[in-house]
Amino acid sequence: MEKTEKTIITVVGKDTVGIIARVCTYLADNKINILDISQTIVQGYFNMMMIADMKGATKSFGDCVKELDRLGEEIGVNIKCQKEEIFQKMHRI
Numbered sequence: 001m002e003k004t005e006k007t008i009i010t011v012v013g014k015d016t017v018g019i020i021a022r023v024c025t026y027l028a029d030n031k032i033n034i035l036d037i038s039q040t041i042v043q044g045y046f047n048m049m050m051i052a053d054m055k056g057a058t059k060s061f062g063d064c065v066k067e068l069d070r071l072g073e074e075i076g077v078n079i080k081c082q083k084e085e086i087f088q089k090m091h092r093i
Contacts, residue, residue, distance in 0.1 A: 005054040006035070006084035007061070009068070013077030015046040022075050023048070023068075030064065031056045046077065051084075 011023055020039065027034060032052050039048035054061060065081045072079035 003055070004035070005057075007032075007052045007054050008082045008084060009048075009050040009052055010080045011039075011046065011048040011050075011072070011077050013046055013072070013075075015041050015044055016076060019046055019075060019077055020048065022071060023050075023079065026068065026071055027052060031058050032064070 009023070011019060013019075024034065027050075032054055033056065034050055034052050036051040037048065038050075039046070041047070054064070057064065059067070061081070061083065068079040068081055
């Protein structure tokens, strides 16, 4: 089985049309595979969590983080990326 480079991507903000489309288009354009996705809208606020595999990404992790941050600003949401191992260490009980 091939090793993956899992990344946790969270998207939070006021719900508007096209958030999922814009984020997924960015990921597809940069050869980042979505492994799992969950999204909810609570009282007009959008919340999405994705697990993505960056193994085939055409850009570095750092470049993707910066570009997704900029994309979030453009569409009015907060987009954060963390490597899976960092996410797990930060969220240990």
